[in-house]
Amino acid sequence: MPLAMLRQGETACIKEIIGGRTARGKLTDMGFVSGKTVKIHRSSGGPLIVGLGDNRIALGRGMAHKVIVNTGGCEN
Amino acid sequence: MALNKRERKTTELKVALAGNPNSGKTTMFNELTGSRQHVGNWPGVTVEKKTGRAFYQDYLLEVIDLPGTYSLGAYSEDEVVARDFLTTGDYDVVLNIINSANLDRNLYFTIQLLEMGVDLIAVLNMADEAEKKGIKIDKNKLSQLLGTPVVETVASRGRGIDNLLEQTVQNKNLAEASLKIDYGSEVEGLITEVVAVLKEYDFTDKINYRWAAVKLIEHDPEAVKLLEREVGVSKAKKIKSLIAERELKAEDDFDNLIIEKKYEFINKVIAESVQRPTEDQEPENMSDKIDAVVTNKYFGIPIFMLVMWGIFKFTFTVGDPLIGYIETFFEAAGSWIGSLLLGAGVSPLISSFITDGIIGGVGSVLVFIPNIFLLFLAIGVLEDSGYMSRAAYVMDKVMSKLGLHGKSFIPMIVGFGCNVPGVMATRTLDSKRDRIISILINPLMSCSARLPVYVIFAGTLFPNHASTVVFSLYALGIVMAVIMAGIFNKILFKGERSHFVMELPPYRFPTLKGVFIHMWEKVGAFLKKAGTIIFSVVVLIWVLANLPLGVEYASAQSLIGQFGQLVAPIFAPLGFGSWQAASSLVFGILAKEVVVGTLGVVYAAGEGGLRAALTANFSPLAAYSFLTMVLLYTPCIATLGAIKSETQSWKWTLITASYLFVLAWVTAFIIYQGGMLLGIGV
Numbered sequence: 001m002p003l004a005m006l007r008q009g010e011t012a013c014i015k016e017i018i019g020g021r022t023a024r025g026k027l028t029d030m031g032f033v034s035g036k037t038v039k040i041h042r043s044s045g046g047p048l049i050v051g052l053g054d055n056r057i058a059l060g061r062g063m064a065h066k067v068i069v070n071t072g073g074c075e076n
Numbered sequence: 077m078a079l080n081k082r083e084r085k086t087t088e089l090k091v092a093l094a095g096n097p098n099s100g101k102t103t104m105f106n107e108l109t110g111s112r113q114h115v116g117n118w119p120g121v122t123v124e125k126k127t128g129r130a131f132y133q134d135y136l137l138e139v140i141d142l143p144g145t146y147s148l149g150a151y152s153e154d155e156v157v158a159r160d161f162l163t164t165g166d167y168d169v170v171l172n173i174i175n176s177a178n179l180d181r182n183l184y185f186t187i188q189l190l191e192m193g194v195d196l197i198a199v200l201n202m203a204d205e206a207e208k209k210g211i212k213i214d215k216n217k218l219s220q221l222l223g224t225p226v227v228e229t230v231a232s233r234g235r236g237i238d239n240l241l242e243q244t245v246q247n248k249n250l251a252e253a254s255l256k257i258d259y260g261s262e263v264e265g266l267i268t269e270v271v272a273v274l275k276e277y278d279f280t281d282k283i284n285y286r287w288a289a290v291k292l293i294e295h296d297p298e299a300v301k302l303l304e305r306e307v308g309v310s311k312a313k314k315i316k317s318l319i320a321e322r323e324l325k326a327e328d329d330f331d332n333l334i335i336e337k338k339y340e341f342i343n344k345v346i347a348e349s350v351q352r353p354t355e356d357q358e359p360e361n362m363s364d365k366i367d368a369v370v371t372n373k374y375f376g377i378p379i380f381m382l383v384m385w386g387i388f389k390f391t392f393t394v395g396d397p398l399i400g401y402i403e404t405f406f407e408a409a410g411s412w413i414g415s416l417l418l419g420a421g422v423s424p425l426i427s428s429f430i431t432d433g434i435i436g437g438v439g440s441v442l443v444f445i446p447n448i449f450l451l452f453l454a455i456g457v458l459e460d461s462g463y464m465s466r467a468a469y470v471m472d473k474v475m476s477k478l479g480l481h482g483k484s485f486i487p488m489i490v491g492f493g494c495n496v497p498g499v500m501a502t503r504t505l506d507s508k509r510d511r512i513i514s515i516l517i518n519p520l521m522s523c524s525a526r527l528p529v530y531v532i533f534a535g536t537l538f539p540n541h542a543s544t545v546v547f548s549l550y551a552l553g554i555v556m557a558v559i560m561a562g563i564f565n566k567i568l569f570k571g572e573r574s575h576f577v578m579e580l581p582p583y584r585f586p587t588l589k590g591v592f593i594h595m596w597e598k599v600g601a602f603l604k605k606a607g608t609i610i611f612s613v614v615v616l617i618w619v620l621a622n623l624p625l626g627v628e629y630a631s632a633q634s635l636i637g638q639f640g641q642l643v644a645p646i647f648a649p650l651g652f653g654s655w656q657a658a659s660s661l662v663f664g665i666l667a668k669e670v671v672v673g674t675l676g677v678v679y680a681a682g683e684g685g686l687r688a689a690l691t692a693n694f695s696p697l698a699a700y701s702f703l704t705m706v707l708l709y710t711p712c713i714a715t716l717g718a719i720k721s722e723t724q725s726w727k728w729t730l731i732t733a734s735y736l737f738v739l740a741w742v743t744a745f746i747i748y749q750g751g752m753l754l755g756i757g758v
Contacts, residue, residue: 016332021295022151022506023575024332029146030577031181033339041364044373046473047482047576054178054209056363058469060481060576 001071003050004064008043012069019066030057032067037074089137089248091130094162094189095173096182097121097144098581100201104173104231105141108241112593113141121459123154123503125161132241140167143503146181148188150298153503153511159298162194168248170196171240176206176213176228179350183342190224190255193284197243198226204233210353217349223255232587254284257341263330266293266322273315277307293319294331363582367466376470383463385547387454391447392531392543398446399531406439407685428629429618433677437614440676440686441606441669444528448602449595451524455493456594460586464489465578472576478558479565481576484514488557491521492550493598495715498523499722507574513564515719516732519711520557522550524602525668529706532672536687537699545700549707556708556739605667613666614673617659621678630678650705650741651698651748661705667712697757701748708740 006012014036017024031052032038041056042049048059059067093101102113102122109128122143130137142161143154150159162170172189174182189196200206200213219226227243229236258264270289279288283302291299292315304312323330370379410431417427458464464486472482484505491498495518502514522530530549534542620636627634632641632655639662640655647658660674672686679689694702710733711719720729751757 021331025147025149026151026506026575026577028335029149029184030579031184034336035339041367042371046373046476047469049367049371049469049580051364053180054582055181056367056580056582058465058472058482058576058578058580060472063575063577 001069002065003038003040003059003067003069004048004061006040006043006069006071008040010071011037011039011073012071013037013074015068015070017067023063023066027063027067031055035074038067038069087134087136089135089169089244090140090167091137091244092140092142092161092165092167092170093173094142094158094170094185095144095199096146096175096178096185097579099144099173099175099178099182100231101141101144101173104171104199104201104229105139106593107231107234107237108137109139112597123157123500125157130241132245135245137241137244140165145185147185148192149296152506157503162189163192163298168195169244170194171199171244172196173199173201173231176200176203177209177211179206179211179213180339180342180346183345184338186222187255187257187338187341190222191257191284191290192287193254195247196224197240197247198222198224199240200226200228201231203228203236204230212351214349214351218345221345221349254287256286257337259290259334259337262322262326262328263293263333263337266319266330269318269322270315273318274307277311279303280306290334292316294334295319361582363462363580366583367580370463370466371469377473380467380470383458383467384550387451387458388547388550389543390454391450391527392546395447395450395531396535396542399443399535402443402445406435406443410435410439425622428622429615432621432629433615433618434611436679436686437618437673437677438606438611440532441528441610441673442603444531444669444672445599445602447527447531448524449599451527452493452595452598453591455489456591457586458489459594460584460590462581462583465580468578469580474558475561478513478561480510480513480561481574483576483578484510487514487518488521488554491518491523494523494525495519495521495711496718499715499718502722505574510574512723512728513561513568515722515728516564516735517557517561519715519732519736520553520560520708522553522707523668524598525712526706528669528672530703532686533690533694533699533703536690537694537696545703549703552704552743553707556743560735560739605669609667610669610673613663613670614677617663617674617677636678646741647705649749650744651701651752652694652705654693656693657702661709664706665710665712667714668706671706695758697748697751700757701744701751704747705740705744708736708743710734710737710740 003012014032014034016034017027017032036052039051040048041051047061048064050057050059093105095101105111105126105128106113108130111128113122113126122141124143126141128139128141130139140161142158145155145158148159148162150156170189172186174186186196186198198218200215206213215226215228225243225247227236227240229240231237259267267286267289270292271285274285274288279285288299288303292303300312300316303315319330370376413435414427414431417430418424467489468482468485471485475482475484486504487498487501490501498518498521499515502511502518505511505514530546531542534545538545617636620639621630621634623635631637636659637655640659643662644653644655644658647653647661656675656678659678660671663674664671675690676686679686690699716729716733719732720726723729
């Protein structure tokens with residue numbers, strides 16, 4: 001499911017990044033790649049605040065729909 | 077391989093600093109060169125490349141600080157500056173500044189550079205932060221895996237700098253082969269084929285063929301453009317169709333595959349060279365706790381307003397008494413020097429030049445040093461703390477209604493200091509449309525140059541509500557910016573929404589050194605401005621006030637009086653139709669402080685100085701209307717220059733200059749005429 005649909009506090013594993021070249025490029029540059037664990041620190045209407053390792057990244061809703069995740073953490 | 081290195085003396089080195097935003101490049105730059113570039117804790121502090129010099133042993137190092145970038149992809153103007161320099165610039169070594177506490181993402185950029193064949197030293201900066209988190213990096217192992225020298229530093233404390241310089245000099249002729257990542261049999265097969273074709277086509281030998289092939293397989297638009305330029309469109313097409321054909325056959329997106337392999341490689345490197353604490357559940361850190369409050373859905377915006385209010389309250393309550401002292405000093409100095417000069421038999425003209433012109437004009441601007449000082453102190457703390465990007469985050473709610481996103485708010489905050497860097501800060505926005513709108517509204521952010529005008533008027537005519545009046549002007553500026561952004565969004569551009577991704581760096585406690593550097597730089601710039609442009613304009617006005625020869629100083633018959641009278645009718649419906657006010661506004665376009673400087677010169681003849689003259693010539697309502705005009709009207713020439721160079725267009729520059737004048741006039745008209753009707757402040 002898209003990252004945008006997770007609730008605050010939930011953790012998920014990135015499965016793939018979809019969307020156009022620019023959007024995908026920007027996401028992968030910031031470290032959104034398959035196999036990484038993401039945590040939703042804030043989801044309250046506006047952009048999300050996502051925890052990716054030690055980084056905190058504000059992510060617009062549109063962008064968050066391009067990150068496809070599996071709920072629950074990544075293996076290992 | 078040095079990509080585009082030019083001949084230079086063997087003891088001269090060109091060294092570029094490159095890396096992710098917030099990895100400490102500018103701090104490193106300051107450490108290396110002893111210069112004092114502004115460091116902030118938000119992505120996008122550096123938007124253009126800056127050059128400085130460092131000396132080590134017999135070597136002269138030219139150090140270039142590049143804007144931060146996450147990759148060579150380059151989506152915004154500042155990243156393009158960095159990318160273009162790295163791919164085509166002239167340098168010997170790149171110091172790739174890496175945030176040690178955030179190795180995996182930083183290495184993504186590092187390996188891109190290494191693949192390209194850039195000679196680089198991997199600088200593990202912020203080593204102390206990594207240590208604090210219990211991250212242990214095996215430097216030798218990492219160096220071996222990346223095939224490039226690795227140095228550990230803490231730039232903020234000057235740790236490891238000598239070693240870095242030593243390594244830089246030693247590795248000035250790095251000749252390591254470029255990094256090779258195994259992309260899997262399918263992609264590797266294609267790479268070999270593409271490389272063979274590139275060789276056949278005599279592709280430029282300045283570029284690593286393997287890297288070019290990978291970039292082409294990734295469909296990188298820049299690489300495709302380069303290829304077309306080098307070998308011609310028809311041959312380029314052949315290569316493109318070869319790639320497309322293989323991709324179709326493999327039923328896979330090769331560019332995705334390449335990215336995955338890159339991260340796989342990084343994961344392997346990290347697994348072999350980095351030890352992280354094993355605890356599964358990392359304790360919630362301080363930054364997250366602060367964020368839980370300041371980014372709250374309901375409290376976020378009020379907290380931001382409170383922060384801004386706090387800044388202005390601080391600027392005024394602490395600054396006000398100081399202004400009083402300086403004002404008294406200049407008044408006393410003026411009359412003392414005046415009598416001294418007269419006593420010494422100096423001609424009254426020269427005496428008037430010094431007391432009315434210089435002290436009355438430049439002095440009336442210099443009085444506001446304390447405010448400027450305090451305002452930049454507060455902004456410095458705000459920038460260094462990391463709150464800037466949080467403010468941008470909470471304002472996204474408002475900005476998104478205008479078709480912009482939160483990131484566009486950062487240039488607006490920068491504009492509170494000065495609109496020139498504010499306009500330049502829009503480079504971090506990746507959509508052209510967002511950039512233009514942000515540039516058009518930036519002058520509405522009330523800059524520090526307008527502060528002297530507010531303070532003198534508010535302090536004189538609203539002595540009991542001075543800070544409220546000033547704050548209301550700042551707020552009015554923001555409201556107007558929001559309205560105008562909404563209008564531009566509707567009429568000028570449609571569609572093309574950009575992608576909102578913004579890093580929220582961890583909070584840092586602002587260092588005294590950092591904040592003071594920032595403040596000195598700004599106060600220094602203010603003093604320089606006072607000594608150059610403000611001084612010259614004030615002298616010009618004093619001369620105009622004395623011409624034609626024999627005219628009564630600063631009278632309506634003087635040249636400045638005649639000029640003012642010519643323009644004054646435009647402003648009469650706004651409540652300030654005097655020639656003095658009119659000419660101050662016209663000259664204020666040269667620099668906004670000049671509004672006060674002009675009034676200082678032309679009213680200097682009166683008893684009791686500028687304040688008494690203002691009380692005699694402005695009603696509170698007219699004063700407020702005047703301040704609105706100063707807030708909103710045509711930006712100063714420096715800002716217009718920045719708009720011209722950033723938009724590369726006279727059209728946008730003229731649109732900004734004129735729409736702001738109209739907006740200012742209409743707003744001041746409504747305030748003055750409305751106030752007259754209601755009988756407020758007349």
